[in-house]
Amino acid sequence: MKLGRIWNSLATPKNIPKLFSIILGLVLLTGFIVPLTYNDHQLYPRPTPQLQISEKDPLAPYNRGGIPLEEPGIVKAQYPQFALSEGMVTGYLSPIAIGVSNTTLYFGTSIYSSPGGLIDEILYYSRGFDTILESSILMMAFVIASWVALHFTMRRKEE
């Protein structure tokens, strides 16, 4: 195939996702030959999930320990000087959460463990700005989807 033909096929929007995924696939395949180096002094440490699960901990795998407002749990920040009360509320459980965690071993894996359950300090305190951005990405997606639904799907007959 001539080079000019290849360039021309790049100008067709339909071909671009294919091209992109081919390039991405090739790069991901080369990832297998790159030597993996893993830093185990991680910024956001946590015991291995299997450890807490085999200890029959109802909060597994999210138990970071600590007593609320008294003893900090295992949360490590990049800049501790900017997060002074790090780890202080990570062990907080609401009364409902305590009740549920006493009846089941799988409280930590359930979706309702976050609101009023385990407070993830990395999400809400030391990296709170990321959470704001994540939810604004979600909000923009909903704005776009609802606008399109309202104007292109529901009000189509008016035109």
Add this chain to the structure above:
Amino acid sequence: MDLSTLGGQFLGTIPLGDIVLYLTTFNLFMFGAALVFTAIIAMSRTESQVEAEFGTLNEREKKVSKDEFKIRRFLSIVCGLATAGAMITGDLFNFTLFVCLIGIVNIGIVAAVKEVDVLDSAFQYGIIAMIATLPLFGGAASILATTGTISLLELVNIPTSAFMLFSSILLFIGVAGESGVAPFFATKAEMFRTAGSPFLVIIHLSSLLVIVRIIEILLIINKPFGI
């Protein structure tokens, strides 16, 4: 490589917990430029295009309706603010989130138009933007795994390993997909064939500034000319 070698004078930081935004003269200039352009776009009105019809003497005017104008202006302002944020952020994961926000808002800016061709190419761009989140976040995550940090102020001092190089290639592919640069430009170029030029300009500007910024970040991570 020092932060001030790349960005000029180091002017200070804005700490938000672990996410520390930092200001150098270079970053601050791009931040200011993005904000100024956003303000101009927020104030400007759209043009109307006139198309001659084939075979007759009639002509057709393409205008941006009021509803469409409102949503596109809103999304353009969000896009401008996200671009400005991506310029000064000092955290890799934060940067990827800003880029992701720019990507999704770019689709939204053209999603409101009625030309079928434009919507088709916006759909293709959306597919790329979706695929590109894998290398984008995967690159940031593997840099965190291999160095133990994603703060750019710390990454400056960490010597480069082979895996960091690989993860930054992933990161670049992610940004290239989200912003639609070189071989993937066709989808974005087709998206511009519609009325409403101020909003199309912010799509352009955001990808330009993000590309400049990712090059700076890749230089910070990889230090090609030594520490």
